[in-house]
Structures are given as C-alpha cells and as structure tokens.
Amino acid sequence: MTSSRNNGWRLAHGRSLTLGEAGHVMAIVNVTPDSFSDGGCYIDVESAVRHGLSCVCDGASILDVGGESTRPGAATVTAAEEQDRILPVIERLAQETDALISVDTYRAETARLAISAGAHIVNDVYGLRHDREMADVVSESGAGLCIMYTARGRDDLLEDIIEDEVMFFGQSLDRAKVAGIADDAIVLDPGFGFVQRREQDNELMARCRELHTLGFPLLVGTSRKRFVGAITSREVATERDFATAATTAMLRLAGASIFRVHNVAANLDALRMADAILEARHSTRQAGDAH
Numbered sequence: 001m002t003s004s005r006n007n008g009w010r011l012a013h014g015r016s017l018t019l020g021e022a023g024h025v026m027a028i029v030n031v032t033p034d035s036f037s038d039g040g041c042y043i044d045v046e047s048a049v050r051h052g053l054s055c056v057c058d059g060a061s062i063l064d065v066g067g068e069s070t071r072p073g074a075a076t077v078t079a080a081e082e083q084d085r086i087l088p089v090i091e092r093l094a095q096e097t098d099a100l101i102s103v104d105t106y107r108a109e110t111a112r113l114a115i116s117a118g119a120h121i122v123n124d125v126y127g128l129r130h131d132r133e134m135a136d137v138v139s140e141s142g143a144g145l146c147i148m149y150t151a152r153g154r155d156d157l158l159e160d161i162i163e164d165e166v167m168f169f170g171q172s173l174d175r176a177k178v179a180g181i182a183d184d185a186i187v188l189d190p191g192f193g194f195v196q197r198r199e200q201d202n203e204l205m206a207r208c209r210e211l212h213t214l215g216f217p218l219l220v221g222t223s224r225k226r227f228v229g230a231i232t233s234r235e236v237a238t239e240r241d242f243a244t245a246a247t248t249a250m251l252r253l254a255g256a257s258i259f260r261v262h263n264v265a266a267n268l269d270a271l272r273m274a275d276a277i278l279e280a281r282h283s284t285r286q287a288g289d290a291h
Contacts, residue, residue: 007217007257010185011120011144015100017061019187019217019257023248023271026062026102026260027055028223031085032069048089049096056099058264062121063097065090065114066104070125079107086110087117094118102146108133115141125194126150127172135179145181146219147172149191161200162210165190169214187217187258193225201227205247209254221260222247223267238262245270253277 007019017024031048052063067085068077077085082105093101094117102121103114108131111122115137121144128135128147138145149165151157158164169188176186190208192201211218222228223244224237232243241263248259248267252274261267 008184009144009187009217010142010182011100012115012142013118013120015120017100017144022275023252023256024061024258025059025264025268025271026064026219026258027052027058027060027264028260028262029055029063029065029089030069031065031067031089043085045088045092049092052089052093052099053097055264056097059268060099060264062100062102062258063093064102064104064121064123064260065093065119066123067110068105079110082107082110083113087113090114090117090119102144106130106134108137111143112137112141115143120144121146123189124148125191127168128175129172135175135181138176138185139179139181143185145176145186146189147176147186148189148194150194151191151196152194157196161195161203162207164196165204165211166214169211169216173214173216183216187219188214189219189221189260192220192222193227198227198230201225202231205250208251208256212255217258218251218256219258219260220248220251220256222251223259223261223263241266249274 009017009019029048029052031043033043055063065086067082090101100121101119102123103111103119104123105111106124106126111134122138123146124134125148127149149168158167190204190211192204195201195204224240228240228243229235232240234240244261245266249270252271259267
C-alpha cells in the first residue's frame with residue numbers, strides 16, 4: 001500500500017499538517033556547538049529564535065529544534081544540557097510564530113518538556129529504541145512522531161538496505177502501536193547518513209520509493225550530508241546546498257512528503273518544481289482516464 005495523495009499528519013496541541021498535495025520543508029535549528037554544518041551558529045536563544053523565524057519567512061512549515069549533535073564522534077550531552085539549550089528556544093518560537101515546531105531528541109523527558117513548551121512533533125533519531133518511555137510520552141501528548149531508521153549500535157542488520165529498513169520500521173511501529181500511537185500521527189525517515197555502509201545512501205536514494213509499501217508518509221534528511229559531498233566533491237558542508245536541492249526534487253518525485261534541510265529557500269524552489277511536475281502528471285492521468 002502506498003501513502004495516499006492527501007494525508008493529514010495529526011500533531012500535538014490540536015494541530016495537523018496536510019501531506020500529499022505539496023512538499024513541506026522542515027528547517028533545521030541546531031542549538032548546538034558541534035553540529036557538522038552549522039554548529040555554534042545558533043547556540044544562544046536569541047540567535048536560534050532569529051534563525052527559526054527567518055526560516056519561517058523563507059517558507060518552512062516546520063522548525064526542527066535540536067540540542068545535541070548526532071554526527072559521528074560528537075560529544076554526548078546530558079539531558080539537562082539538552083533541555084537548557086532547546087526549551088527556551090521552543091517557548092519563544094511557540095509565542096512568536098504559528099509554524100509547527102519539532103523537537104529533535106531521543107530522550108522521553110526532553111520530549112515531554114518540549115511538548116509542554118509548545119512543540120508539536122517528536123523527531124526521534126533512534127526510532128523509539130533508545131528510551132523505553134518515549135512511545136508513551138508521544139501517545140499521551142498526542143504529538144506527531146517521526147521514526148527515523150538507523151543502523152548505529154545494532155547487531156541485527158540485514159544485508160539489503162530496504163529489507164533492513166522494513167524490519168527496523170516494523171519493530172518500531174509495533175512499539176508505537178502498543179503505546180497507542182495512532183497511524184496518522186506517524187511519519188517515517190529512511191535515515192540518510194545513518195546507514196551501515198556509505199554506498200547505501202546512494203542505493204537508498206534510488207530505491208526510496210519501495211518504502212511506500214509500509215503505508216506511511218516519508219520525511220527525508222539529505223541536507224549537506226557526507227554522501228552528497230562525496231558525489232559532488234564538496235568537502236565544505238555549506239557548499240552542498242545545490243546538490244541537496246537536487247536530492248529534494250528527486251525524492252519528492254519519488255513520493256517523499258517532508259524535507260529536513262538547512263537552506264529553506266533553495267529546497268523550497270526545488271519542491272515547487274517537483275510539485276509542478278507531479279501536478280502535470282496527475283492532470284495528464286486524469287485526461288487519459290476521461291478518454
């Protein structure tokens with residue numbers, strides 16, 4: 001089963017987001033000193049809020065606020081440090097914009113506090129596998145949930161990337177179901193950059209459409225990732241925005257719905273082009289059916 005053309009993503013605080021008719025941009029707001037691309041740029045509350053509001057002006061539908069870098073080798077922070085970084089930012093953004101707010105965390109307590117502060121979505125890079133209480137927090141709060149695939153720290157990996165993703169998501173979705181999280185509150189992230197072998201990112205790009213068999217909308221995050229730099233020979237992460245926009249267009253045509261990016265304007269332009277092509281395809285099909 002493929003995800004339908006018009007899906008409503010149910011979120012906390014009575015909000016929702018229509019998925020299908022147009023692609024959406026989720027802007028990255030890293031309140032961290034060591035993220036791979038923009039670490040240290042928005043480490044204080046004022047700069048992070050300004051950046052978030054600027055992303056909204058550029059067309060972002062969602063602001064994804066995170067307080068701990070997930071790049072390989074990044075320093076682990078305590079829950080208290082993470083919360084000190086992001087909660088004031090989420091509170092301010094919730095007051096100053098109607099844009100949806102996502103909290104990028106794998107800790108249940110951080111998620112709970114962030115939702116109380118105004119967040120609508122939990123973006124869990126460990127797919128409900130790190131903190132046993134995360135699924136209950138999401139269920140009880142009514143938050144939207146992004147379950148991200150990861151190969152990190154696992155000893156049950158399958159050789160085929162799509163088969164492994166299907167197994168991973170199946171197990172995470174079982175946890176969500178047990179906790180009472182509704183299907184329409186869930187989107188799936190294939191985890192570009194979190195695969196077992198680097199070449200699998202390219203394969204995942206080529207085969208991403210196969211994940212629609214799971215029946216859930218897809219959120220993708222290729223922005224400035226290492227595999228994009230390897231293909232384009234761009235060693236500096238901030239020089240990878242053109243190539244990132246290309247992946248956004250390709251993955252939109254493959255059916256992805258939400259795109260987690262650093263450069264909102266460039267990727268929104270790519271989405272508009274892809275959406276115009278999708279609309280032309282839809283119109284051509286309708287005309288054919290009429291005959």
